[in-house]
Amino acid sequence: xxxxxxxxxxxxxxxxxxxxxxxxxxxxxxxxxxxxxxxxxxxxxxxxxxxxxxxxxxxxxxxxxxxxxxxxxxxxxxxxxxxxxxxxxxxxxxxxxxxxxxxxxxxxxxxxxxxxxxxxxxxxxxxxxxxxxxxxxxxxxxxx
Numbered sequence: 192x193x194x195x196x197x198x199x200x201x202x203x204x205x206x207x208x209x210x211x212x213x214x215x216x217x218x219x220x221x222x223x224x225x226x227x228x229x230x231x232x233x234x235x236x237x238x239x240x241x242x243x244x245x246x247x248x249x250x251x252x253x254x255x256x257x258x259x260x261x262x263x264x265x266x267x268x269x270x271x272x273x274x275x276x277x278x279x280x281x282x283x284x285x286x287x288x289x290x291x292x293x294x295x296x297x298x299x300x301x302x303x304x305x306x307x308x309x310x311x312x313x314x315x316x317x318x319x320x321x322x323x324x325x326x327x328x329x330x331x332x333x334x335x
Contacts, residue, residue, distance in 0.1 A: 194319040195255070201313060202286050205296075208317050209284040212257065214238040214330035220275035222306070224265045231265055231308050232258035235281065238330055239323065251323040259296055261311040269304035279304055280330075286313050 199205040215235035222233040237255045270277060280301040288294040292312035299305055 195253075195317065196319070197317045199313060199315040199317075202288075205284060205286050205313060205315060208257070208315055211317065212237050212255070212281055213283065215255070215281040216252075217279045217281055217300075218275070219270065219272060219277035219279065222272075224262065229262050230258055230260055231262045231306075232256065234320075237319075238326060249328055250326045252326045253323045254320040255317060256320055257315065257317045259308055259310060260314040260316075262308050263311060264307075264309035266307045266309075267305070268307075269302065270300065284315075 195211060197204070197208050197211065199208045212235065215237040217233055217235045221235070222231075224231045233256070235255050235257065236252045239251045239253055270279060281298060282301055283299045285297050285299070286294055287297070294310060294313065296308040296310055296313065296315070297305055298308075
């Protein structure tokens with residue numbers, strides 16, 4: 192599998208990034224906001240949906256980094272940001288424009304947790320960081 196490197200500068204780009212990080216596993220301690228740099232970053236073990244070779248194949252995971260620039264504010268809800276060993280499953284990333292290029296980026300996690308980033312403009316980068324490994328299980332979602 193080739194290392195993935197994506198940039199999102201608009202809603203359509205972010206939808207592609209969101210699809211690639213769906214079901215990524217994120218430790219709470221691996222997320223952070225660098226206020227001076229106006230950057231929010233997170234490390235994750237992303238599930239590579241493209242690697243699945245049939246119904247019984249469990250797929251692969253890969254370490255990846257995602258960061259957002261031009262971040263003005265960060266608001267978390269639905270989980271304890273101080274629980275360093277907490278683990279979250281990333282479901283989707285969306286962008287809601289507010290004023291011109293400014294808006295809210297929302298990272299939605301299983302169980303209702305969210306991270307909302309107030310951004311001057313949408314600018315996100317996703318990069319794979321290393322080798323792949325076999326996933327313990329393929330993520331499954333209820334269809335209700």
